[in-house]
Amino acid sequence: MDLVLFDLDNTLLAGDSDFEWAQFLITKGVLDREVYEARNQAFYDQYKAGTLDIFEFLDFQLKPLARHSRAQLDAWHQEFLDTRIRPMMTPQSQALVKEHLESGAIVAIVTATNSFVTGPIARAFGIPHLVATVPAQENGAFTGKPRGIPAFKAGKIERVEAWLESLGLCWESFEKSSFYSDSHNDLPLMNKVNNPVAVDPDDTLRAHATAQGWPVISLR
Structure with a gap:
C-alpha cells in the first residue's frame, strides 16, 4: 500500500486558494479593499519568501469567518469554488489524482490553508482525506482562531502523523510515501517521505530538488 500526499496551492491548483478566497471576499464587498488587499498581497509575498508568521496570517484569514453565518459562508464558497477554483484545477492535476486513487493508494491533500476553504476543493478533486x-x-460558528497546530512547515508532519494514527497507521505502514509540492516551505514533509516530488517548484525548492535528485514535474 502506498501513501500519496499532495500540497494544494500552486501544486494541484494553478493558483493559491488562500489568496484567492480573500480576493473573492474583497470583490464581493465583504472585506474592505483598501484595508485587506495590500495585507493579503503582503502575506502572500511573505509566504513565498519563507518569512510568513503563520499565526499572524491566520488571525487575518480566519477572522472574517467569525463575522458571518455558516449558511452565508457556504453560499459564498460555492460561488468561489465555481468561479475561482475550478478554472485552476488543471487536466494534468486531475489525471494525476485519478491515477493514484485508482492504484489503491491512500491519498490526501496536506495544506496550510484552512479546512473551511479547502474541504470542498478536496471533494471536487475526489480526494477522500484532507x-x-x-x-x-x-x-x-467559527471563532476566528485556529484549533491545534497549523498544518504549516513542520506542523504538516505533526498533522499527518496524527491523521495516520487515527487510521491505525504510521509511516512504516507504507512501502512508498510520496509528497507533491511546489514550495520550499514544505521541505520538512518532503524530507520525511521516501518519494518527494517537486511540482512547478519555486526557485529554492527547484535548486534543492535538483541537488537531491528528486523528480521535478509540471502540472500546468
Whole structure:
C-alpha cells in the first residue's frame, strides 16, 4: 500500500486558494479593499519568501469567518469554488489524482490553508482525506482562531502523523510515501517521505530538488 500526499496551492491548483478566497471576499464587498488587499498581497509575498508568521496570517484569514453565518459562508464558497477554483484545477492535476486513487493508494491533500476553504476543493478533486489547518468553532460558528497546530512547515508532519494514527497507521505502514509540492516551505514533509516530488517548484525548492535528485514535474 502506498501513501500519496499532495500540497494544494500552486501544486494541484494553478493558483493559491488562500489568496484567492480573500480576493473573492474583497470583490464581493465583504472585506474592505483598501484595508485587506495590500495585507493579503503582503502575506502572500511573505509566504513565498519563507518569512510568513503563520499565526499572524491566520488571525487575518480566519477572522472574517467569525463575522458571518455558516449558511452565508457556504453560499459564498460555492460561488468561489465555481468561479475561482475550478478554472485552476488543471487536466494534468486531475489525471494525476485519478491515477493514484485508482492504484489503491491512500491519498490526501496536506495544506496550510484552512479546512473551511479547502474541504470542498478536496471533494471536487475526489480526494477522500484532507489534512489542513483547522478553524476553531463554538456552537457551530467559527471563532476566528485556529484549533491545534497549523498544518504549516513542520506542523504538516505533526498533522499527518496524527491523521495516520487515527487510521491505525504510521509511516512504516507504507512501502512508498510520496509528497507533491511546489514550495520550499514544505521541505520538512518532503524530507520525511521516501518519494518527494517537486511540482512547478519555486526557485529554492527547484535548486534543492535538483541537488537531491528528486523528480521535478509540471502540472500546468
